[in-house]
Amino acid sequence: MKVVLERNLDFKQFQNLIILTFCCVMVLLVMLNSLQLGSYVYGKVALFLFIILFFALLFTRKGLYIKNNNLYTAIFLFGLVLKGELLQTAEHDGLSVREGKLSTSYNYSYRRRGLNNWEPNLNYSVACFTINMTDEKGDFKKKIIRLTKPEKVKIAIDFIIENLSLKYN
Secondary structure (H helix, E strand, O other): OEEEEEEOOOHHHHHHHHHHHHHHHHHHHHHHHHOOOOOOHHHHHHHHHHHHHHHHHHOEEEEEEEEOOEEEEEEEEOOEEEEEEEEOOOOOOEEEEEEEEEEOOOOOOOOOOOOOOOOOOOOOEEEEEEEEEEOOOOOOEEEEEEEOOHHHHHHHHHHHHHHOOOEEO
């Protein structure tokens, strides 16, 4: 059983990867149209493979799956598991959700304030929800997954509760 939840990349990573993919496609098209077919074959093949890799990264999603009554966090590509990580649920009996903010840290040193006034504020933050496993006292926590959409958090909690012996606190 599996549940695919949301995009693996945050907005800025997704945006930068789209720009990088577009640039690589343009360079490949220029190379194909301007050079002879036999010249720079290895460069064209390498660029084509990078473009395929970038497209695959654009469509990766994160989620959860259960196999042999074990919980795994996974990265999916079109529903296929690319990478899975086993989470030990034996010493935990509850779930908790912690709300926070994901933020980029584009902090500059502002030693000379007068020279740096023209720099834009590049910090970008988004609300996030971290699903944790807790013990019966609520002390010991282990992160399961971090999501940015509240409706996906509910889907993930329902999936875990239905398939494992963990309870939501």
